[in-house]
Amino acid sequence: MNRGDNATMLPSPKKKCFLVSPLGVSQVSPMDNTDELKFQDFEEVSNLLSLDPNATTVAVSDSLASLSGEEDVKLDLNEDEEGLENSKLLGETPTGGFWTFDYYQSFFNVETVQVMDRLKGSVMPIPGRNFVKHYLRNKPDLYGPFWICVTLIFSVAISGNLSTFLSQFGDQTYHYRPQFHRVTIAAIVIFMYASLVPLCAWGFLTWRRGAEGQMGCYTFLETVCVYGYSLFIFIPTSLLWIIPLEWLRWLLILVSTVVSGSVLVFTFLPVVRDHTKLTAAITLLTILILHSLLAIGCKMYFFHTAGHMAAPLTTTLPMMTTQGTQAH
Amino acid sequence: MAEADGSSRAFLGLSDVSISEDIPVEGDISMPPTSSLQDDGFSTLDEPVKDTVLRDLKAVGNKFVHVLYPKKSKALLRDWDLWGPLLLCVTLALLLQGGSVDSKDDGGPQFAEVFVIIWFGSLIITLNSKLLGGTISFFQSLCVLGYCIMPLTVAMVVCRIVLLGGSGTVSFVVRLVVVCASFGWSTFASTAFLADSQPQNRKALVVYPVFLFYFVIGWMILTFAPAQ
DSSP states (O other): OOHHHHTTSOOOOOEEEEEEETTEEEEEOOSOOSOTTSOOOOHHHHHHHHHOTTOEEEEEEHHHHSOOOSOHHHHHHHHHHHHHHHHHHHSOOOSSOTTSHHHHHGGGOOOHHHHHHHHHHHHSOOTTOOHIIIIITTOOOSHHHHHHHHHHHHHHHHHHHHHHHHHTTTOTTOOOOOOTHHHHHHHHHHHHHHHHHHHHHHHHHHHHHHHHTOSOOOOHHHHHHHHHHHGGGHHHHHHHTTSOOHHHHHHHHHHHHHHHHHHHHHHHHHHHTTSOHHHHHHHHHHHHHHHHHHHHHHHHHHSOOHHHHHHHHHHHHHHHHHHHHHHO | OHHHHHHHHHHHHHHTOOOOTTSOOOOOOSOOOOOHHHHHHHOOSSSOHHHHHHHHHHHHHHHHHHHHSOOOOSHHHHTOOSHHHHHHHHHHHHHTOSBOOSOSSSSOOOHHHHHHHHHHHHHHHHHHHHHTTOOSOHHHHHHHHHHTTHHHHHHHHHHHHHHHTOOSHHHHHHHHHHHHHHHHHHHHHHHHHHGGGSOGGGHHHHHHHHHHHHHHHHHHHHTOOBOO
16 A cells, blocks of 8 residues: 555544553654555553553544644544534533433432522512523533422412411411412412423523524523522522512512523523514513513412402301391 | 173273272362351341331430530431331321311422422522532432421421410510421421531532521421411
8 A cells, every 4th residue: 555545544643642641641743644544653651651650541533633634535524523522522422322221310400509599689679680601611410490389389389378367366267277278279379380381481592593594592401490490589589478468469479470480581691682673572471471470470370469358258248147137 | 781781891991980099089078067157137027117217216216315415426327217207297298288278279298398498498508519519429318408498397296286385476486486496496407417528618608508408408498387
């Protein structure tokens, strides 16, 4: 095989070898550069390895090590390689299929400090900051949304029960009831909100992105994450709803909807910016309306005031008076 | 006849086969006598049923003692069993019945609801701790969470006794104190076993669901209102 034949084959990119050890990284050059296919003798490597047996050798392709544009033919291949490696670095590609345990373990790869950070970010929306880009940084987790939803379910049900009890406190005829069925209803409502609304939002935005070919939208997991963390502010709000002042409750609804709604708006603003103004406005308005519907619905159902409890009493009163007149 | 002769002649050679005297054969084919102790250690089929039941009850009781005085001992983790949690769960669910049953809707939790909350709650917390990278095994975690419900079951018994005396403010305060104390005890006992299996930077992430779980059970106990 003479040198002329080599021109027909695409030569492989020149590879540099690095020896990685706790002592440092040293570059090792192969002895013979001319023909990549021949067996290369890495004398230096064996010398260095004898010094530190635990070191690993890493081969780095030339285009990554030095951005040289000489071999244009090979650049396409290297760009693909680079693109793949970059996406692996930036995105959290879970290992294994969805039937393995490791797949789900990659969604719980967070530390206490990170969760605290994300919770703080969800109650303090700053106009420039995008929740996904700033706090999630391509590492969405399912721990936060799930446990926030569970806590919210129990806090709404328990606070609702307490507020009903407090509103009937002076009433002698009132017999305390735990109203445990509220937990079931709260669970259904909140989990459906936290899973279906992000699904719709993600589906809609991905469809629009596909139609117009714009930049990447958020992944489904990131959308679920944003929605989950944005529900966090409703937990202290529901505890404050125990206070039986009507105007305070409406004020709290306003404040919490504005805060969590603005977290969502600032997150979706960059994605929606490329659409027409009308579509963008409608999308953001829909997100806000759904969010406030959840808040208002929770308040109306779980926090019955004395007005609601009086309704069954007024219907029983006429019955009692008619029975009384009949007895006469 | 000829065939019989032929066959007998064919087998004639075999009868002559014998071990020659000059090749010594050694060995002992008798079974070595096994001691009776070794036999009992492997097979428990022959023992009376009372022994089997008592042995399991003793194991369960031993673990109850470990929960009462939560030291970091490995016994609870190594010999896990789910009898104790089942007993506690059924006792608690039964004691939570007989509440205000005049209205089906607004009453306390039904038996199935308590059962589901306890078992699904333990399951979800176990899954959570495993997904966060815990080193404890699945059933060991279920075992620990189930056994640590014991202080809350004791509190339920105390609450029902207190409620027999009346359901005024005094009894409410007493019940509140008892339930709070047992809730703290349960959480402390279970975190003593569970928190060790997590890396340092995730301990709080594992402890919080346990706290929430026992808080909800404590809430169910505290709001138990007897039928009037």
